[in-house]
Amino acid sequence: MSSTFDTIANIIAETCDIPRDSIKPESHAINDLGIDSLDFLDIAFAIDKAFGIKLPLEQWTQEVNDGKATTDQYFVLKNLSARIDELVAAKGA
Amino acid sequence: MRLEYFQLIDRIVDINLADRTISTEATVPTTSTIFEGHFPGFPLMPGVLLIESMAQTSGWLVVAVNRFERMPFLAAVKDAKFRTFVTPGQKVSVNATLVHEGSGYAITKSSIALDGKPICDVELTFRIMDFPNSEMRDKMREMAALVGFPAEVPANG
Numbered sequence: 341m342s343s344t345f346d347t348i349a350n351i352i353a354e355t356c357d358i359p360r361d362s363i364k365p366e367s368h369a370i371n372d373l374g375i376d377s378l379d380f381l382d383i384a385f386a387i388d389k390a391f392g393i394k395l396p397l398e399q400w401t402q403e404v405n406d407g408k409a410t411t412d413q414y415f416v417l418k419n420l421s422a423r424i425d426e427l428v429a430a431k432g433a
Numbered sequence: 434m435r436l437e438y439f440q441l442i443d444r445i446v447d448i449n450l451a452d453r454t455i456s457t458e459a460t461v462p463t464t465s466t467i468f469e470g471h472f473p474g475f476p477l478m479p480g481v482l483l484i485e486s487m488a489q490t491s492g493w494l495v496v497a498v499n500r501f502e503r504m505p506f507l508a509a510v511k512d513a514k515f516r517t518f519v520t521p522g523q524k525v526s527v528n529a530t531l532v533h534e535g536s537g538y539a540i541t542k543s544s545i546a547l548d549g550k551p552i553c554d555v556e557l558t559f560r561i562m563d564f565p566n567s568e569m570r571d572k573m574r575e576m577a578a579l580v581g582f583p584a585e586v587p588a589n590g
Contacts, residue, residue, distance in 0.1 A: 378508060378509060378558075381508065381509070381535070381538045381558055381560075382509075382558075384535055384536075384538070385533055385535060385538075385540055385558075388533065388535055389533070394534075394535060394536055395535070395536060396536050397535065397536040397537050397538075398536045398537040399536070401537075
């Protein structure tokens with residue numbers, strides 16, 4: 341069974357035509373991989389389907405805009421993986 | 434259709450919030466300046482306007498699901514296919530299904546049928562945002578009334 345990171349890295353590679361081996365746990369989806377907000381909707385759709393969750397993109401965006409969070413917390417892929425694991429765990433609770 | 438007002442559907446036939454589906458219908462006008470250019474001597478409903486009719490149909494469904502509290506804006510068009518010509522005077526049926534409600538976005542699949550035969554389909558992505566201002570929301574409500582949007586959205590969603 342592949343890890344959460346592997347699943348989202350594969351989604352990003354396929355959705356955005358980015359070489360899979362250039363996608364690292366430390367990669368920032370926006371700053372390092374150059375994914376724009378529209379492409380991120382495709383990624384969010386694929387993640388939502390793959391994990392059976394609903395990424396709270398609006399909440400995250402609001403937190404970043406309000407200075408309560410940094411984009412690193414949600415868009416560095418190892419952190420995104422952790423957030424997804426939390427959402428999956430919360431769904432099963 | 435009132436092409437001059439960019440109204441690409443005539444009437445909402447059905448909205449089912451439980452199934453996340455909508456059906457609309459529209460008749461292509463027999464005359465329009467659009468047909469003078471598309472194409473001279475061979476008038477055809479432009480494919481981009483057929484996409485818009487599927488977007489408007491999908492949009493009313495998303496508006497209904499959001500109970501007129503938020504507005505969908507078209508963000509992406511994928512896999513649009515046009516299988517036959519649509520000509521002035523023809524009546525088409527447009528269907529859409531909400532396939533995913535994300536956080537701040539929605540994905541629909543929509544299709545158009547002519548005489549019961551599927552002729553167009555597409556996958557659409559919308560950004561869902563608050564209405565930019567009350568004037569737009571009021572105008573959208575007026576438009577909704579024109580196309581038969583249910584006064585009370587069924588509460589079976």
